[in-house]
C-alpha cells in the first residue's frame with residue numbers, strides 16, 4: 001500500500017442554535033468567526049473565542065454542510081479518511097446538525113446524496129474523456145451506537161453485544177458490525193431511517209428527545225481505477241451524546257446510569273486532548289470505547305471536523321463556557337493524514353509449461369465454469385479484500401492450472417489458514433465474553449498498548465472516583481423512557497419509530513421566534529461539564545497547567561447593555577432568596593458549595609433565621625472573605 005502523509009490540524013467550527021424559549025434570555029453573540037460570551041470572573045468583560053468558522057443562530061443546514069463537510073468528500077474519494085463529529089452539551093443541537101429532518105436534512109443525508117453525485121460525475125467525466133473505461137466504486141456502511149460503554153449494531157433489529165476487533169496494524173478500534181452495501185441514496189435511506197429510530201433516545205429535563213448514546217455512521221468507499229489502482233477512504237459521521245450536569249437534568253435510575261457512561265467517555269475525551277496537547281508519551285485512548293473509536297480522528301490519520309454545538313440560553317452558561325474551552329484546546333491538535341492507495345497483487349504466471357492433468361473428484365479445486373458462475377454472481381467490486389479479489393481473478397483467469405506441487409503447497413497453506421482463523425475466532429469469543437475492565441487490563445499489558453496507554457496515578461484516581469460515583473447510582477427504573485430499546489419493546493417499535501421520524505424525518509418544524517438578546521439572573525445551579533468537573537475559577541486559582549483560556553481567547557470590554565445594574569441587582573436578590581429558601585440538596589447545586597457547606601448554610605439558617613444580606617454568609621462557620629468571594633464569583637454574583 002502506498003502511503004503519503006501530510007499534516008493538518010483538527011478543523012473546529014462552532015454552531016449556535018437559536019433560542020428555543022421565549023421566556024429565557026441569552027448570553028452568546030457571534031461576530032464573524034468569533035463567539036462572544038460573558039466572563040463570569042469579571043462581568044464587565046466578555047470572552048471572545050476564535051474558530052475556523054462560526055455559524056450563528058440563523059445558519060442553515062445547507063450552509064453548515066457546504067462550508068464544513070462538502071469539501072471533505074473529495075478527500076474520501078481520493079483514499080483518505082475523514083471524521084466529522086458533533087460535540088456539545090445536551091440539547092445544543094448535535095442531532096439536529098447531523099441528522100436533521102426530512103424537510104430540513106442534516107449532514108448525514110446530505111453527505112450521502114453528494115457522495116453519489118460525485119461518484120456519478122467521476123464516472124461520467126471518465127467516459128467523456130479519452131478513457132473508454134470508468135472507475136468503479138463500492139460503498140459500504142455500518143451504523144452503530146455506543147450505549148453504556150457497549151457497542152450495538154443499529155442496522156440489525158434488537159440490541160446485541162457485538163465483538164470488538166482492532167486493526168492491529170493501525171491500532172484502531174473497529175466494531176465488528178455488519179456492513180451493508182449501497183449503490184444509491186434511496187437504498188441507503190431505506191436502511192438508515194429505521195436504524196436511526198433504533199437509537200436510544202429518552203426525555204430529560206434539558207432535552208425532550210435526548211440521545212443516550214454516541215452514534216457512528218461509517219462509510220467505506222472503495223474506488224478502483226481501470227488500471228487496477230485502488231483507493232480506500234473512510235468517512236466517520238459521529239453524533240456524540242451530550243455532556244450532562246445531572247443536578248440540572250434531574251436524571252435518576254437508568255437515565256443517571258446512561259449519563260454516567262456518557263460523562264465518563266467525554267471526560268476521557270478531555271484527558272486525551274490534554275495528553276496530546278501536552279505531548280505526553282501515552283495517550284489514554286483505551287480508557288473508553290469512544291476515545292478508541294475517535295483515535296484516528298484526534299491525533300490520528302484522519303481529516304477531522306469537529307462541529308461544536310452550543311446553546312444560547314442562560315441556563316447553558318457553564319456548559320457553553322466549558323464546551324468553547326474544549327473546542328479551543330481541540331483545534332491545536334495535529335493529525336497526520338494518510339492516503340490509502342492499494343495496488344492489487346500481481347498474479348504471477350507460471351514460467352514452466354504445465355501439462356494438463358486429469359481431475360479427481362472431491363479434493364481438487366472446482367472446475368472453471370463453476371468458478372465463473374460464482375464470480376459472475378458477485379458484484380463487480382464484491383471483493384473488498386484485495387486478497388480475495390486476486391483469488392477470484394486468478395480462479396477465472398485463463399492461465400494454465402498450477403503444478404501438483406504448487407497445489408499441495410496451496411492446500412497446506414489453506415489448512416493452516418483455517419486453523420489460524422479458528423483460533424482467532426476462539427480468542428475473539430473469549431474477548432467478547434470478558435468485560436471491558438478485564439479487556440482493558442489485559443490489553444494494557446500487551447506490548448502494543450504499552451506505548452499509548454496512560455497509567456498515571458491521577459487518571460487511576462479519577463477512574464476510581466468515577467467508578468465510585470457509578471456505584472452510587474440509584475436503581476429505580478425510570479418511567480420516562482420514550483424510546484425503549486427495541487429489545488425491551490419489540491411490539492411497540494413502530495410507534496417509537498414514528499415518533500423519532502416525526503422529529504428527525506418528519507414535518508417541518510415551526511420557525512423559532514427571534515428574540516431580543518438580554519441578560520437575566522442565573523438562579524439555576526450552573527455547573528461545568530464533566531470535561532471540567534471543577535469550577536473554572538478554582539482551577540485557575542490553582543494555576544493548573546490545563547488553564548482554560550488559550551492564547552486565542554481574548555477578554556474584551558463588555559458592551560454596557562449586556563449586563564446592567566438592574567440585572568445585577570435582580571441577580572443578587574434572587575441569590576439571596578435562594579440562600580433563604582433552598583434545601584441542602586439545592587444549595588449543593590451552587591458552584592463551590594459541597595455537602596459540608598450546604599449543610600452549614602442550612603443549619604445556620606434554621607438556627608438564626610433568614611439572611612438579611614448576602615454578607616450574612618460571613619457569619620456561617622467556614623465562610624471567610626475569600627471563600628465568600630469565590631462563591632459569589634463562580635455563581636455570577638459580584639455586587640456585594
Ligand SMILES: Nc1ncnc2c1ncn2[C@@H]1O[C@H](COP(=O)(O)OP(=O)(O)OP(=O)(O)O)[C@@H](O)[C@H]1O
Pocket residue numbers: 016017018020088089090091092093094095096097207209210211212240241242243309509512
Ligand atoms: N439550528 C437549529 N435550528 C432550530 N432548532 C434547533 C437547532 N438546533 C437544535 N434545534 C432544536 O433543539 C432541540 C435540541 O436539539 P438536539 O436534540 O439536536 O440536541 P442534542 O445536542 O443532540 O441533544 P442530546 O445530546 O441531549 O441528544 C431540538 O428540539 C432541535 O430541533
